[in-house]
Amino acid sequence: MGSHCESSVKIPPIKFTKLFINGNFVDSISGKTFDTIDPRTGEVITKVSLGDKEDVDLAVNAARHAFDYGPWPRMSGSERGRMMMKLADLIEENVEEIAALDAVNGGKLFTLCKAIDIPGAARTLRYYAGAADKIHGTVLKMSKGLQGYTLREPIGVVGSIIPWNFPTTMFFMKAAPALAAGCTLVVKPAEQTPLSALYYAHLAKLAGIPDGVLNVVNGFGETAGAAISAHMDIDKVTFTGSTEVGRKIMAAAAASNLKPVSLELGGKSPLLIFDDADIDQAADIAFRGMFYNKGEICVASSRVYVQEGIYEKLVKKLVEKAKATVVGDPFDPQVNQGPQTDKKQFEKILSYIEHGKREGATLLTGGKHVGQKGYYIEPTIFTDVNEDMIITKEEIFGPVMSLMKFKTMEEAIKRANNTTYGLASGIITKNLNVANTVSRSIRAGVVWINCYTAFDVDCPYGGYKMSGFGRDFGLDALNQYLQIKSVVTPIHDSPWH
Numbered sequence: 001m002g003s004h005c006e007s008s009v010k011i012p013p014i015k016f017t018k019l020f021i022n023g024n025f026v027d028s029i030s031g032k033t034f035d036t037i038d039p040r041t042g043e044v045i046t047k048v049s050l051g052d053k054e055d056v057d058l059a060v061n062a063a064r065h066a067f068d069y070g071p072w073p074r075m076s077g078s079e080r081g082r083m084m085m086k087l088a089d090l091i092e093e094n095v096e097e098i099a100a101l102d103a104v105n106g107g108k109l110f111t112l113c114k115a116i117d118i119p120g121a122a123r124t125l126r127y128y129a130g131a132a133d134k135i136h137g138t139v140l141k142m143s144k145g146l147q148g149y150t151l152r153e154p155i156g157v158v159g160s161i162i163p164w165n166f167p168t169t170m171f172f173m174k175a176a177p178a179l180a181a182g183c184t185l186v187v188k189p190a191e192q193t194p195l196s197a198l199y200y201a202h203l204a205k206l207a208g209i210p211d212g213v214l215n216v217v218n219g220f221g222e223t224a225g226a227a228i229s230a231h232m233d234i235d236k237v238t239f240t241g242s243t244e245v246g247r248k249i250m251a252a253a254a255a256s257n258l259k260p261v262s263l264e265l266g267g268k269s270p271l272l273i274f275d276d277a278d279i280d281q282a283a284d285i286a287f288r289g290m291f292y293n294k295g296e297i298c299v300a301s302s303r304v305y306v307q308e309g310i311y312e313k314l315v316k317k318l319v320e321k322a323k324a325t326v327v328g329d330p331f332d333p334q335v336n337q338g339p340q341t342d343k344k345q346f347e348k349i350l351s352y353i354e355h356g357k358r359e360g361a362t363l364l365t366g367g368k369h370v371g372q373k374g375y376y377i378e379p380t381i382f383t384d385v386n387e388d389m390i391i392t393k394e395e396i397f398g399p400v401m402s403l404m405k406f407k408t409m410e411e412a413i414k415r416a417n418n419t420t421y422g423l424a425s426g427i428i429t430k431n432l433n434v435a436n437t438v439s440r441s442i443r444a445g446v447v448w449i450n451c452y453t454a455f456d457v458d459c460p461y462g463g464y465k466m467s468g469f470g471r472d473f474g475l476d477a478l479n480q481y482l483q484i485k486s487v488v489t490p491i492h493d494s495p496w497h
Contacts (some may be wrong), residue, residue: 023211066212262470422464
């Protein structure tokens with residue numbers, strides 16, 4: 001397992017560190033700041049304004065005024081779409097700089113941010129910009145002398161609380177459909193990764209999006225996040241993150257104004273590999289499904305079930321891939337895996353690895369901290385794992401794979417569903433009947449067949465069970481930011497019914 005620490009990419013100066021409220025960058029009311037950390041070294045990148053309840057109140061007031069009195073919900077969908085398209089263009093013009101912010105702030109590979117995350121944000125904006133003038137109600141065929149139709153109206157002020165693993169993707173996964181619907185937003189980026197969100201606020205202003213429509217309040221979950229969840233003047237909260245925090249958000253929403261919530265929460269996703277799979281392809285899919293973005297991915301294929309006929313061969317291939325992985329500076333193009341996002345997560349992952357060893361799982365490879373500084377962990381693979389172990393039950397959110405053996409399809413389905421989560425799943429087989437039966441039997445929001453992490457903006461994505469509810473991406477996501485209103489009028493002397 002190599003490690004690399006050379007990089008020719010210069011990190012740009014950090015331009016935006018304040019809160020963005022009502023079209024302006026402002027200090028927090030308290031004047032307090034907090035450090036944002038470079039996970040490559042554990043050192044401070046810069047200080048960022050610390051938002052709290054009072055700042056959330058200001059942002060909500062701005063968003064409420066922009067919704068109730070401003071032009072955003074009142075302009076045509078095509079006009080909103082045009083500004084969103086402009087924002088997408090501005091993102092593409094600044095791709096290098098934004099990719100560097102997510103890489104230095106989140107330990108994400110610079111090359112992938114540049115190739116996937118940042119262009120993906122522009123694509124998401126364009127998709128929903130194209131939908132903004134196609135939000136239709138329906139004409140109802142009512143009995144008696146009545147005519148009815150439905151309107152799909154923007155829900156109002158949206159609170160969006162986003163995680164640190166995909167700061168850019170998550171920002172627009174929530175903001176793009178909400179903006180297209182005509183809503184206004186208060187976004188709280190994760191305290192670990194606020195830098196790109198502030199840059200997007202700046203670009204939104206340049207794109208002509210009116211003041212108050214998109215506000216960004218940096219801060220901690222227990223203060224700024226809690227203020228959003230419990231706010232009496234927010235009409236909807238959307239959240240991606242842990243199940244534990246999702247519960248708190250739902251409780252706060254219920255205790256305040258009963259605002260609807262969408263929650264995309266944790267996962268412990270199974271990948272089922274059958275005997276007829278191509279071994280090289282299966283190893284590649286399984287490895288990338290788990291170790292992409294250093295395992296900090298909610299759909300990670302962390303429970304890999306392999307049919308006994310190919311188990312030994314596949315294990316050998318996966319161990320080879322883990323040992324060949326280069327862990328190091330995410331700005332170095334030779335590197336495959338950067339540092340974990342922060343110290344807390346780094347320590348949590350290492351403690352789960354110790355749990356696995358204590359519970360009797362066999363550590364095949366990895367399991368250690370890499371280097372003298374920064375939050376680097378080797379890709380780690382356990383075997384001799386069972387469903388009662390903590391490493392199989394709880395989401396680790398790091399580069400730790402559990403490998404298990406199965407005999408029959410029925411056994412694999414039963415074990416795959418033996419989890420409190422239900423976010424994603426994968427099947428590798430050449431047998432169409434197996435693929436069809438398993439995909440209908442697994443209780444999860446996404447099933448990938450002979451692929452994994454195959455996301456697309458047109459493909460709705462979300463959980464079953466304790467992985468939450470609501471869907472991001474696809475036209476289904478628009479519905480989370482729209483109310484359905486039925487309008488009925490008597491109709492007299494109609495020549496037909």
